[in-house]
Amino acid sequence: MYTQGLDQAGKGGPDTREAESRAQLDAFQARIDAEEKIEAKDWMPEAYRRTLIRQISQHAHSEIIGMQPEGNWLTRAPTMKRKAILLAKVQDEAGHGLYLYSAAETLGVSRDEMVGDLLSGKAKYSSIFNYPTLTWADIGAIGWLVDGAAIMNQIPLCRCSYGPYSRAMIRVCKEESFHQRQGYELMLTLCRGTDEQKAMAQDALNRFWWPALMMFGPNDAASSHSAQSMAWKIKRFSNDELRQKFIDVTVPQAEFLGLSVPDAALWFNENTEHYEHSDIDWQEFFDVISGNGPCNRQRLAKRRKAHDDGAWVREAARAYADKKAAAEAAA
């Protein structure tokens, strides 16, 4: 999903394994199995901590980078109403990034470290945000499909075993429904408009369908880290299970719009009551994840520039705070 399980913590090194006794590990797993939440200062295996730091920070980075494709249309929204909606949505995504950085910080990583890893290209973020937004309809497709896929993944994360992450996800989920609905309504408006508008909506669906399916990460067979995350109850459903759920709810929504899903082999299996779909082009997915999607370089360059351009503000605010504190101390 927003983290796609690609860049998880490795196995605990020999040194950490030694320090963690069997008894500690068993007691920890017993708490997890009893559905107890783990809180920030509680004892936890080092690998659990590292897995969460990676996952939560990747999730946060995705929210932050995810503002760019939509931000691209802020000044060109067709009406004042759409502009206000899009601005509120993009602001929410900034907020999601902040909730998540804040949750990750409870695990002992600093904000600067996380931001540094994003800017240096060391940290990953969701592949989906490396696709361009070429037309206004893409804004509808993103709200409907990208936020829709995000919701599928984030609802089970509300029950994640790590308390601060679970609470951040509850906050995020409360806000996501608006994101998806505004996107679908935008698509609906286009589909009820002129032929050109409807064609624009179809084109957006054509380009975003497969990347949206890739958001759930590799097939279960290829996803080596899932089992441990499931045992720790960080993850509750497998990539393929969530992807299937998403397809099953989304195809009828496309039909309602009068749009066709760009998969000639898609069919509804009456026996399983699930849609069957063609294979995903995993080569494209791995290309995008490894930095060679259509917009990877542009996204990072823009984030770096925004960070650098804001440096003087951060420094000035700090200088002002120091000066005020000194004056108060002297008074």
Place this chain on the structure above:
Amino acid sequence: MTRQEWPLYEVFIRTRSGLSHRHAGSVHAADDEMALNNARDTYTRRSEGVSIWVVRSDRIVASDPAETSAFFDPAEDKIYRHPTFYDIPDEVENL
């Protein structure tokens, strides 16, 4: 460079009067006033609060989870603090 990050503040929000403040998350800010503004923008975009407290995270004094049982132990054997400790005949009402 010495101090890169702005300090971390914990954010507590009263969602409506009659309820106590509840921890919402944290924000970074250069000073107290900015912490309040950042907390408002981050955690109450949909009128989720009528009052906000922010406090520097490094000023919070917390009990140690590793010492939980020892720390709370004094309360454990005082079962006479609970009403069910006392046997009152059924005939006695309103007690």
